[in-house]
Amino acid sequence: MFYLSIFFQYAAQYLKTRMTYRGDLVVEIFSDLLFQAVNLIFILVVFGHTALLAGWSREEIIFIYGFFLVPYAIFSAFFNIWDFNDRYIVKGEMDRVLTRPIHSLFQIIIERMELESLFGVITGLAIMFYAGSQLGLELSWYDPFVFILMVIGGAFIYAGIFICLASISFWSDSKTDIMPMMYNIGNYGRYPVDIYNNVIRFVLTWILPFAFVGVYPAAFFLGRTEWYTYAFLTPVMGVVFLSIAYFLWNAGVKRYRGAGN
Amino acid sequence: MANLSMYGEMIRIRFLMMLAYRTNYYSGILIYSINIGAYYFLWQAIYGSQETLGGLSVMQMTTYVAIAWMARAFYFNNIDREIAQEIQEGKVAIEMIRPYHYLAVKTMQGLGEGLFRLLFFSVPGMFIIWLAFPIDFSNSLNVWALFFISIIFSFIVNTQINLITGILTFFLLYNTGLIRAKRVVIDLFSGLLLPISFYPIWAQDIMMFLPFQAISYIPSMIFTEGFTGAEVYSALGIQLFWALFLIIPIQFLWVIAKKQLIIQGG
Numbered sequence: 001m002f003y004l005s006i007f008f009q010y011a012a013q014y015l016k017t018r019m020t021y022r023g024d025l026v027v028e029i030f031s032d033l034l035f036q037a038v039n040l041i042f043i044l045v046v047f048g049h050t051a052l053l054a055g056w057s058r059e060e061i062i063f064i065y066g067f068f069l070v071p072y073a074i075f076s077a078f079f080n081i082w083d084f085n086d087r088y089i090v091k092g093e094m095d096r097v098l099t100r101p102i103h104s105l106f107q108i109i110i111e112r113m114e115l116e117s118l119f120g121v122i123t124g125l126a127i128m129f130y131a132g133s134q135l136g137l138e139l140s141w142y143d144p145f146v147f148i149l150m151v152i153g154g155a156f157i158y159a160g161i162f163i164c165l166a167s168i169s170f171w172s173d174s175k176t177d178i179m180p181m182m183y184n185i186g187n188y189g190r191y192p193v194d195i196y197n198n199v200i201r202f203v204l205t206w207i208l209p210f211a212f213v214g215v216y217p218a219a220f221f222l223g224r225t226e227w228y229t230y231a232f233l234t235p236v237m238g239v240v241f242l243s244i245a246y247f248l249w250n251a252g253v254k255r256y257r258g259a260g261n
Numbered sequence: 262m263a264n265l266s267m268y269g270e271m272i273r274i275r276f277l278m279m280l281a282y283r284t285n286y287y288s289g290i291l292i293y294s295i296n297i298g299a300y301y302f303l304w305q306a307i308y309g310s311q312e313t314l315g316g317l318s319v320m321q322m323t324t325y326v327a328i329a330w331m332a333r334a335f336y337f338n339n340i341d342r343e344i345a346q347e348i349q350e351g352k353v354a355i356e357m358i359r360p361y362h363y364l365a366v367k368t369m370q371g372l373g374e375g376l377f378r379l380l381f382f383s384v385p386g387m388f389i390i391w392l393a394f395p396i397d398f399s400n401s402l403n404v405w406a407l408f409f410i411s412i413i414f415s416f417i418v419n420t421q422i423n424l425i426t427g428i429l430t431f432f433l434l435y436n437t438g439l440i441r442a443k444r445v446v447i448d449l450f451s452g453l454l455l456p457i458s459f460y461p462i463w464a465q466d467i468m469m470f471l472p473f474q475a476i477s478y479i480p481s482m483i484f485t486e487g488f489t490g491a492e493v494y495s496a497l498g499i500q501l502f503w504a505l506f507l508i509i510p511i512q513f514l515w516v517i518a519k520k521q522l523i524i525q526g527g
């Protein structure tokens with residue numbers, strides 16, 4: 001309960017600060033839309049040159065992209081820790097975080113949230129419904145529930161990977177450009193994994209399991225039965241990766257000695 | 262000439278700063294390789310059984326992807342974000358009274374960073390990728406020389422666009438949205454994600470009038486020999502044009518910005 005009330009207080013505070021610079025907020029939501037449009041344009045341009053991508057049609061790929069946007073929006077609204085190293089370790093801000101009466105990871109999450117990213121949920125749903133109607137997909141009564149489960153799983157996977165990467169900073173406080181690059185690798189989970197060779201497929205499934213935030217769960221809604229096993233693993237992978245991240249983070253915090261002045 | 266050595270020092274210091282943190286760059290190379298590898302297979306699937314798309318063969322496309330990302334390590338920098346942050350924290354007030362040109366200093370720091378990544382990231386990274394994937398390196402010295410001239414222009418144009426974005430913080434005060442929008446626009450219109458020749462003709466016509474092609478498309482096309490003969494020189498001409506032309510808005514914005522500077526604390 002305490003955590004929940006802190007969360008809402010931070011959220012209220014956050015909205016106030018964002019409302020101060022209203023112009024920028026509009027630009028930011030617009031730039032998010034632009035970013036989503038860019039990926040859509042990529043798919044459209046590519047399918048201007050080919051009819052099928054490893055047996056998947058344009059609408060199916062667009063559907064996968066629409067699905068991806070939903071967990072991704074939740075992830076980017078709450079787990080904005082890609083610059084954790086710079087912002088907290090190098091500048092010594094972590095010392096302040098550790099004096100707070102709540103879990104350090106939670107403190108950072110609520111400090112760094114970007115609620116406007118949640119707009120992506122709407123875009124994602126719109127894209128899914130558009131592609132779904134083009135494909136003539138039927139909606140069953142259990143689909144929304146499965147969908148929520150898959151989305152939570154996907155968001156957990158993303159969060160887990162990025163928290164793990166942020167935790168590395170506790171061991172080595174040097175700068176790294178890995179995080180921005182990770183966002184790029186995340187994109188590859190949106191394409192049917194059978195186009196990749198075994199190494200990359202393995203990486204995208206078990207090591208950096210971005211395929212669970214795209215093609216696997218979306219395959220369920222597309223009725224691609226051959227991927228059902230993977231699709232149902234999505235929530236499991238989410239819980240596993242977030243737990244790993246949580247333990248790694250705690251171990252890191254224990255080791256943290258402070259770097260600022 | 263004391264001036265020039267001062268800026269030289271800026272490059273050197275930023276370079277050494279990056280050097281102190283070099284270990285993590287090796288993991289960066291691995292991640293870059295996975296990225297390029299995934300792209301490679303994606304393009305293989307897109308080509309399917311087709312020989313050429315958008316005037317490039319599969320082999321040229323792979324090379325294009327690899328070189329586009331490796332060149333990006335050189336021209337890419339975050340000086341727009343640095344400028345925005347210094348304005349927000351009020352540090353820019355101190356920077357303005359120091360005996361140097363603030364924008365030139367930022368450019369030099371960006372160059373120091375770029376040179377570091379070129380030597381410790383792009384070169385070894387390119388070697389690893391060359392081992393792992395079928396990439397076609399030109400054996401003509403001429404192509405390499407023209408490519409290097411071209412990525413210098415990439416750096417200049419990209420940095421100029423970053424400076425413009427950064428200076429706009431003076432007017433907007435809070436600028437993360439615009440910085441993000443700029444990055445997206447550059448990824449799409451510069452030819453990093455897709456060679457411009459893949460777009461529908463009407464879109465290509467628009468992009469030809471924008472400075473972004475000078476950042477990624479032109480050097481990558483020179484390297485993959487997608488441009489040949491006179492095409493190369495006219496492409497370099499386009500880069501030169503934008504490198505000179507963009508000085509005008511920068512100078513203009515800078516003069517106004519200095520006049521209406523608001524320090525937000527500090």
